[in-house]
Amino acid sequence: xxxxxxxxxxxxxxxxxxxxxxxxxxxxxxxxxxxxxxxxxxxxxxxxxxxxxxxxxxxxxxxxxxxxxxxxxxxxxxxxxxxxxxxxxxxxxxxxxxxxxxxxxxxxxxxxxxxxxxxxxxxxxxxxxxxxxxxxxxxxxxxxxxxxxxxxxxxxxxxxxxxxxxxxxxxxxxxxxxxxxxxxxxxxxxxxxxxxxxxxxxxxxxxxxxxxxxxxxxxxxxxxxxxxxxxxxxxxxxxxxxxxxxxxxxxxxxxxxxxxxxxxxxxxxxxxxxxxxxxxxxxxxxxxxxxxxxxxxxxxxxxxxxxxxxxxxxxxxxxxxxxxxxxxxxxxxxxxxxxxxxxxxxxxxxxxxxxxxxxxxxxxxxxxxxxxxxxxxxxxxxxxxxxxxxxxxxxxxxxxxxxxxxxxxxxxxxxxxxxxxxxxxxxxxxxxxxxxxxxxxxxxxxxxxxxxxxxxxxxxxxxxxxxxxxxxxxxxxxxxxxxxxxxxxxxxxxxxxxxxx
Amino acid sequence: xxxxxxxxxxxxxxxxxxxxxxxxxxxxxxxxxxxxxxxxxxxxxxxxxxxxxxxxxxxxxxxxxxxxxxxxxxxxxxxxxxxxxxxxxxxxxxxxxxxxxxxxxxxxxxxxxxxxxxxxxxxxxxxxxxxxxxxxxxxxxxxxxxxxxxxx
Ligand SMILES: Cc1cc2nc3c(=O)[nH]c(=O)nc-3n(C[C@H](O)[C@H](O)[C@H](O)COP(=O)(O)O)c2cc1C
Ligand code: FES
Numbered sequence: 309x310x311x312x313x314x315x316x317x318x319x320x321x322x323x324x325x326x327x328x329x330x331x332x333x334x335x336x337x338x339x340x341x342x343x344x345x346x347x348x349x350x351x352x353x354x355x356x357x358x359x360x361x362x363x364x365x366x367x368x369x370x371x372x373x374x375x376x377x378x379x380x381x382x383x384x385x386x387x388x389x390x391x392x393x394x395x396x397x398x399x400x401x402x403x404x405x406x407x408x409x410x411x412x413x414x415x416x417x418x419x420x421x422x423x424x425x426x427x428x429x430x431x432x433x434x435x436x437x438x439x440x441x442x443x444x445x446x447x448x449x450x451x452x453x454x455x456x457x458x459x460x461x462x463x464x465x466x467x468x469x470x471x472x473x474x475x476x477x478x479x480x481x482x483x484x485x486x487x488x489x490x491x492x493x494x495x496x497x498x499x500x501x502x503x504x505x506x507x508x509x510x511x512x513x514x515x516x517x518x519x520x521x522x523x524x525x526x527x528x529x530x531x532x533x534x535x536x537x538x539x540x541x542x543x544x545x546x547x548x549x550x551x552x553x554x555x556x557x558x559x560x561x562x563x564x565x566x567x568x569x570x571x572x573x574x575x576x577x578x579x580x581x582x583x584x585x586x587x588x589x590x591x592x593x594x595x596x597x598x599x600x601x602x603x604x605x606x607x608x609x610x611x612x613x614x615x616x617x618x619x620x621x622x623x624x625x626x627x628x629x630x631x632x633x634x635x636x637x638x639x640x641x642x643x644x645x646x647x648x649x650x651x652x653x654x655x656x657x658x659x660x661x662x663x664x665x666x667x668x669x670x671x672x673x674x675x676x677x678x679x680x681x682x683x684x685x686x687x688x689x690x691x692x693x694x695x696x697x698x699x700x701x702x703x704x705x706x707x708x709x710x711x712x713x714x715x716x717x718x719x720x721x722x723x724x725x726x727x728x729x730x731x732x733x734x735x736x737x738x739x740x741x742x743x744x745x746x747x748x749x750x751x752x753x754x755x756x757x758x759x760x761x762x763x764x765x766x767x768x769x770x771x772x773x774x775x776x777x778x779x780x781x782x783x784x785x786x787x788x789x790x791x792x793x794x795x796x797x798x799x800x801x802x803x804x805x806x807x808x809x
Numbered sequence: 810x811x812x813x814x815x816x817x818x819x820x821x822x823x824x825x826x827x828x829x830x831x832x833x834x835x836x837x838x839x840x841x842x843x844x845x846x847x848x849x850x851x852x853x854x855x856x857x858x859x860x861x862x863x864x865x866x867x868x869x870x871x872x873x874x875x876x877x878x879x880x881x882x883x884x885x886x887x888x889x890x891x892x893x894x895x896x897x898x899x900x901x902x903x904x905x906x907x908x909x910x911x912x913x914x915x916x917x918x919x920x921x922x923x924x925x926x927x928x929x930x931x932x933x934x935x936x937x938x939x940x941x942x943x944x945x946x947x948x949x950x951x952x953x954x955x956x957x958x959x960x961x
Contacts, residue, residue: 485933561876575832577832641936
């Protein structure tokens with residue numbers, strides 16, 4: 309009997325370890341041999357822990373599981389009270405275009421044989437038959453843009469590093485994933501770590517780099533463990549060797565270390581303060597050497613691009629946002645999780661149709677798109693297509709593609725205050741607009757809350773100073789959530805006292 | 810309590826384990842914190858010397874990062890997510906209840922040394938918030954009942 313139960317952090321946080329133990333105990337009691345595969349998560353968080361039972365017809369999902377639901381797994385899976393039918397046929401799965409996440413939840417994340425059987429290593433094999441310039445051109449032609457937030461074309465970054473003179477070059481994978489509402493990097497590393505390894509190896513070939521780092525935040529213990537195991541397995545199998553090797557490095561709880569220059573300082577063992585650009589990390593990065601810094605999803609999208617060709621990938625998408633994007637739908641949401649789709653769905657389709665509105669059943673008030681530096685969007689923005697330029701046009705950004713849904717109980721003044729507070733806590737301290745501005749921002753919003761309407765123009769002034777004067781997007785983009793809250797939800801900034809007068 | 814010779818032997822071992830790494834300071838500090846539960850003041854000169862840094866530089870790195878502590882934590886460490894997706898599910902209210910039940914604020918330890926309460930900004934469990942981590946164990950859809958678990 310073959311069963312699947314995710315090792316993904318979400319499944320574990322919702323009790324998967326107890327379910328795993330109960331399955332093994334029950335199997336032993338019945339004298340049945342079970343093959344329990346710990347897979348990645350399919351991304352349907354409301355169904356976790358989700359057990360899948362392999363049958364002749366396919367994999368039948370059963371969930372969300374409790375320990376009490378375990379014995380009935382040993383009868384007919386299809387007739388289990390929590391049976392969901394074939395997982396592949398669930399609407400959430402059928403609606404997706406899974407290119408980067410094709411294997412996540414499907415395979416055993418630490419089986420290289422599984423990885424190969426599901427198309428793994430085809431991209432690297434093809435890249436090995438190509439010149440450096442050809443690999444770079446393939447990535448450029450695919451239209452792939454950085455999924456870490458800034459949306460910079462990946463192929464152009466690689467070309468800069470590839471062409472830069474240097475005796476040593478580095479590929480640094482940014483797995484700091486600090487934005488609230490984002491977990492795609494985590495799910496990919498936990499569910500298909502070889503895909504990231506393959507993407508980094510291809511980047512190494514394209515740029516002439518022999519060494520890669522994966523900088524993973526310390527808040528992700530399971531991702532760290534799975535990545536480290538996968539790297540060891542890849543070394544033993546010769547996928548990684550002296551020509552290109554990878555090391556995992558663990559962050560230490562600083563949001564700003566997701567910013568690429570701060571990350572490089574951290575990797576070098578320094579305080580994670582932001583470096584002024586230029587020089588670009590592509591020319592003077594880790595230890596002053598030419599360095600690619602790319603997000604996990606950018607790198608993990610490269611294997612399918614090399615395997616199936618730039619045209620195949622580029623065919624998906626909308627406007628200048630090509631390919632697919634793993635949406636991460638979170639917060640007060642009925643159906644939350646990871647949904648990979650071509651760019652171009654509207655915000656309303658994502659929130660109302662795919663996510664089914666709020667978990668509380670109350671109306672959606674606001675959706676923050678792009679993490680703590682992203683804007684709060686009202687329902688009036690729901691016809692905005694999901695794309696880099698489209699959200700920029702609405703005074704926002706897509707960032708790492710996380711969406712946080714809030715119901716009508718949300719207090720947008722409190723959310724604006726939190727944005728400033730977060731910036732103050734996480735500022736690296738190097739530039740004044742961010743370090744001091746954020747502290748003043750909290751004070752100013754507190755004045756507004758106490759009924760001082762004259763503080764509102766001070767807040768907008770402060771935001772324009774932070775926007776134009778900050779060294780990086782931490783101080784520079786904190787005005788997005790603050791000003792969007794103020795613009796779209798002015799009633800939350802109107803002093804209650806004034807209304808009473 | 811460790812005596813100083815013991816401490817310096819163990820620090821020397823951790824330094825040796827990380828020899829040859831490029832930019833080894835963070836891995837070393839993680840190693841030291843894993844061994845001692847915090848980064849003891851007494852270890853700083855030894856680390857500085859081994860890496861050819863000043864004591865002030867090493868101290869500066871330790872204080873920059875939220876993870877590194879200069880004093881031991883309580884016997885349990887409870888981290889509650891304070892970030893937006895968890896806020897949307899009532900994390901602020903839950904945090905207030907937990908603080909009231911424990912009688913402490915963020916970054917404080919109960920007087921009996923049982924539990925230290927810390928904020929964390931996202932655990933990647935944003936579609937099953939409020940999220941928490943108790944002694945390294947991840948918890949989704951957490952509520953103030955977590956206090957009873959810590960006290961048990
Ligand atoms: C404050 C701040 C935090 C950031 N955090 C992350 C992060 O956690 N992960 C990430 O990939 N990029 C993050 N970025 C963006 C990086 O600076 C950089 O643009 C990215 O790693 C480049 O990779 P890409 O081109 O593949 O997106 C952050 C930027 C800022 C300003
Ligand atoms: S926002 Fe709380 S876990 Fe991500």
